[in-house]
Amino acid sequence: MRLFDFFRRRRSAPVARERLKVLLAYERANRNLPDLVAVLREEILAVITRHVRVRQDDVRVTMDRGDTKSRLAIDIRIPNGATIAGAF
Amino acid sequence: MGKVVVVTSGKGGVGKTTSTAALGAALAQTGLKVALIDFDVGLRNLDLVMGAERRVVFDLVNVTQGAAKLSQALIRDKRIETLYLLPASQTRDKDALTEEGVAHVVGALREKFDYVLCDSPAGIERGAQLAMRFADEAVIVTNPEVSSVRDSDRVIGLLDSKTVKAENGESVGKHVLITRYDATRASRGEMLGIDDVLEILSTPLLGIIPESQAVLRASNVGTPVTLAEPANAAARAYFDAAKRLQGEELPMVLQAEKRRFFDRLLGRMAA
Numbered sequence: 001m002r003l004f005d006f007f008r009r010r011r012s013a014p015v016a017r018e019r020l021k022v023l024l025a026y027e028r029a030n031r032n033l034p035d036l037v038a039v040l041r042e043e044i045l046a047v048i049t050r051h052v053r054v055r056q057d058d059v060r061v062t063m064d065r066g067d068t069k070s071r072l073a074i075d076i077r078i079p080n081g082a083t084i085a086g087a088f
Numbered sequence: 089m090g091k092v093v094v095v096t097s098g099k100g101g102v103g104k105t106t107s108t109a110a111l112g113a114a115l116a117q118t119g120l121k122v123a124l125i126d127f128d129v130g131l132r133n134l135d136l137v138m139g140a141e142r143r144v145v146f147d148l149v150n151v152t153q154g155a156a157k158l159s160q161a162l163i164r165d166k167r168i169e170t171l172y173l174l175p176a177s178q179t180r181d182k183d184a185l186t187e188e189g190v191a192h193v194v195g196a197l198r199e200k201f202d203y204v205l206c207d208s209p210a211g212i213e214r215g216a217q218l219a220m221r222f223a224d225e226a227v228i229v230t231n232p233e234v235s236s237v238r239d240s241d242r243v244i245g246l247l248d249s250k251t252v253k254a255e256n257g258e259s260v261g262k263h264v265l266i267t268r269y270d271a272t273r274a275s276r277g278e279m280l281g282i283d284d285v286l287e288i289l290s291t292p293l294l295g296i297i298p299e300s301q302a303v304l305r306a307s308n309v310g311t312p313v314t315l316a317e318p319a320n321a322a323a324r325a326y327f328d329a330a331k332r333l334q335g336e337e338l339p340m341v342l343q344a345e346k347r348r349f350f351d352r353l354l355g356r357m358a359a
Contacts (some may be wrong), residue, residue, distance in 0.1 A: 011276075026349050
């Protein structure tokens with residue numbers, strides 16, 4: 001097992017090459033576009049806060065970028081009995 | 089009309105200043121008139137690497153603001169008489185540089201010199217963009233390491249969009265200079281190889297500078313490595329790169345450190 005680990009540790013350059021290829025393909029394609037995740041996050045939050053008061057800490061936005069598809073997850077904790085923002 | 093070459097990278101610490109000094113000295117040693125401009129306002133270092141830190145009177149900002157004449161601010165190298173340095177200012181903030189001011193200085197130097205090398209600050213902000221703004225050619229200094237390659241790719245994007253040449257529908261001639269390359273580690277698959285970097289960046293190669301103690305020694309004493317230790321592997325690689333920058337076609341040989349058996353043994357043990 002140690003021999004295997006030793007071998008694996010040595011060849012990290014191919015991993016670096018593949019990671020860079022995937023990343024740079026994405027970055028080049030999106031260089032002149034606004035950050036999609038940032039735009040979605042802002043707009044979705046704007047809609048939510050029109051109805052519910054949420055604290056910044058209660059919002060978790062995660063992104064998992066795949067080769068062909070990506071997954072954007074927005075997790076908002078809404079306190080029970082939260083006030084409706086426009087109710088005042 | 090001389091050529092304006094920006095030495096850039098995005099990432100800091102990859103060897104922009106060292107390479108500017110080494111390439112500039114290599115070009116000037118052939119009799120060409122060369123001016124080096126330090127664009128790293130607030131964090132100047134080219135003066136130190138060139139051994140001219142005690143001779144700075146005026147700087148780039150003084151000249152762009154009209155407080156000093158270009159001829160007063162240029163420092164002539166004590167060893168090579170066709171080599172000049174225009175230092176960055178140390179105290180003022182980055183916004184002290186204006187595009188018009190830089191255009192004026194670069195334009196005036198282009199008239200008098202064969203090569204104007206612009207040593208860019210790290211990053212992709214204003215200072216870096218001004219350093220590349222008027223360039224005809226770009227040397228993108230890259231270490232065979234993921235973060236450096238990624239940043240180089242960003243910089244290549246800027247060279248293709250934010251330079252005067254790009255805006256006029258022309259393109260800046262781009263060349264990758266790989267520094268701190270360790271052939272042994274690359275062959276073992278521990279470090280990105282030359283082919284990997286070139287394939288990813290799809291930009292032609294200007295040279296491969298091997299990792300060498302001589303580069304640090306040269307900085308320590310304030311002499312470009314091409315002048316301090318011209319026979320050293322890194323220096324020879326810089327000489328080749330300087331020739332390619334002038335359009336010469338040279339085979340890409342990996343310059344190897346001439347180490348004695350005993351040094352090698354010690355090197356192995358230390359590694």
